[in-house]
Amino acid sequence: xxxxxxxxxxxxxCLGCGSRGTLLCTQCLAGAPExxxxxxxxxxxxxYIRYEYVNTIRVALLLLKYCGKRRIAHVLADALVPMLLHxxxxxxxxxxxxxxxxxxxxxxxxxxAQAVAQKLHVTYCAGLxxxxxxxxxxxxxxxxxxxxxxxxxxxxxxxxxxxxxxVDDICTTGATLREATRILHGxxxxxxxxxxxxxxxxxxxxxx
Ligand SMILES: [Zn+2]
Numbered sequence: 589x590x591x592x593x594x595x596x597x598x599x600x601x602c603l604g605c606g607s608r609g610t611l612l613c614t615q616c617l618a619g620a621p622e623x624x625x626x627x628x629x630x631x632x633x634x635x636y637i638r639y640e641y642v643n644t645i646r647v648a649l650l651l652l653k654y655c656g657k658r659r660i661a662h663v664l665a666d667a668l669v670p671m672l673l674h675x676x677x678x679x680x681x682x683x684x685x686x687x688x689x690x691x692x693x694x695x696x697x698x699x700x701a702q703a704v705a706q707k708l709h710v711t712y713c714a715g716l717x718x719x720x721x722x723x724x725x726x727x728x729x730x731x732x733x734x735x736x737x738x739x740x741x742x743x744x745x746x747x748x749x750x751x752x753x754x755v756d757d758i759c760t761t762g763a764t765l766r767e768a769t770r771i772l773h774g775x776x777x778x779x780x781x782x783x784x785x786x787x788x789x790x791x792x793x794x795x796x
Pocket of ligand 1: 602
């Protein structure tokens with residue numbers, strides 16, 4: 589009820605073109621640069637990446653992450669779901685650092701994962717937890733990145749039987765996803781696919 593009232597007073601406006609009625613319209617989504625390059629190496633996992641981390645998609649992810657625009661998660665989940673080739677028993681999120689979740693009051697990767705799970709009609713499975721804060725990865729060397737995320741995750745719960753989907757908002761080098769899936773495989777997960785909204789540029793690829 590309240591939601592409807594707010595929609596009436598403050599209708600959604602597309603963050604790309606300003607058209608009314610949606611947070612991100614289908615035309616702006618269709619015009620967003622698709623990610624076509626090679627996926628980062630995340631062990632044996634199949635990795636789906638939808639967009640380049642630029643322009644409208646970058647703004648959408650920043651609003652989702654920092655500005656409490658939680659409903660953008662549903663628009664972006666709608667963009668991820670058609671890419672997926674398998675069926676899953678559960679959807680997981682690559683969790684943000686505990687300190688970040690406390691600061692913002694929510695975890696954008698969890699919002700995305702929950703939205704994807706809802707659209708796939710499967711369970712969202714909490715259980716992957718980040719045990720410590722890690723620093724930003726983009727400015728580190730490959731070995732520094734691996735050391736930075738080593739041991740940063742643990743699994744706390746029952747391991748679902750079957751293929752799962754791990755969802756994140758942005759990836760750059762893939763080091764964090766590699767470490768998370770390494771931990772999951774270690775506790776008995778068999779097949780893990782990874783879905784990411786956008787890929788950011790690393791320092792190495794910027795300087796090329
Ligand atoms: Zn638009």
